[in-house]
Amino acid sequence: MKLFSGKLSIVQLQWLVWVFFFIIIILSLMQNDGFLQALTYAFLNSSFYAVIIYGNILWLFPRLYQRGKVVLYVLAVIVFLGGIGVVRGYITMSIYNALFAQKPETMSMKAMSSFVVSSLVIFLLSFIFRIAIAYFELKRQSDEIIAKKTQAELNLLKSQVQPHFLFNTLNNIYYEAYLEAPRTAGLIEQLSNIMRYFVDESPKQVVAIGTEIQFIENYIELEKIRIRYDIGIMFDKRCDISLSIPPMLLMTFVENIFKHGIDKSSTDNKINISLLQDDGRLVFATENTVPQVPQHAASTGFGLANLRKRLELLYKDDFELSTQNNGDIYLARLNIPLI
Incomplete structure (x- = not known):
């Protein structure tokens, strides 16, 4: 219910996305590999994807691109993705040879290129991820503003209870005074009108x-x-x-x-x-x-x-x-x- 009522924080929402993503990777890998191998590679891939996404949206993009260092940002991205692709390729191959391969295999340039290209795809997806985070953060702030506005309106209504209670009381006194002292009743009515003006009219533009x-x-x-x-x-x-x-x-x-x-x-x-x-x-x-x-x-x-x-x-x-x-x-x- 918290998910659909909008009560999740931005951090909780991101954890939820990564859990779904992790499960999807496991299910896609289990078609060709066993559960243990799919679980291992899902954890490995998710970890590298997280490094690429958060490395861009939390470090490279705000520290370089947003400060006008566009050329340096492009160079840093190339080095970053190339390094991530190489490290990910060698770790993946090492785990495969150590745990799942019937005989050791060597890393080819074609396999290494595929790791680098996939890193580039994840890097591009990081911008969508960043936009999504910004959207939900903006929505959260908007919900907070609406909630505060609603609370302020509620407080205003509460604050008006006592003045209007007083107006009603003055009206009751007016009707009682009208029978005994019509002039006094008229003054009470005028006082009530003045007080109502201060409460209802004076705050207006x-x-x-x-x-x-x-x-x-x-x-x-x-x-x-x-x-x-x-x-x-x-x-x-x-x-x-x-x-x-x-x-x-x-x-x-x-x-x-x-x-x-x-x-x-x-x-x-x-x-x-x-x-x-x-x-x-x-x-x-x-x-x-x-x-x-x-x-x-x-x-x-x-x-x-x-x-x-x-x-x-x-x-x-x-x-x-x-x-x-x-x-x-x-x-x-x-x-x-x-x-």
């Missing part, structure tokens, strides 16, 4: 503009809970919401408004947000009043700096990002190409 708008609106509604007084918010949306943009590009501006641009003790906080489609580009602009006492001044600017780096990676220099502080009004503007 692009998301629909409509999805991004919904995310921003949910975020605004949750942020408004922390503000004592009502905020005047205008959100002008004039664009095709089915078009796509990278996720979380617009969020930095909105987040900065609530971090640095809201005076919780003031009754005069105003926010204007516009999202416009203009000649194949998307223009996102925000305008908010500046509090008399700066909020989180030490951290101001890091979000925009990170956003600029991300924009450079996404669009190189095909974008515009600008901010302007007029004292009592803070303006931010982003212009990017639409996908």
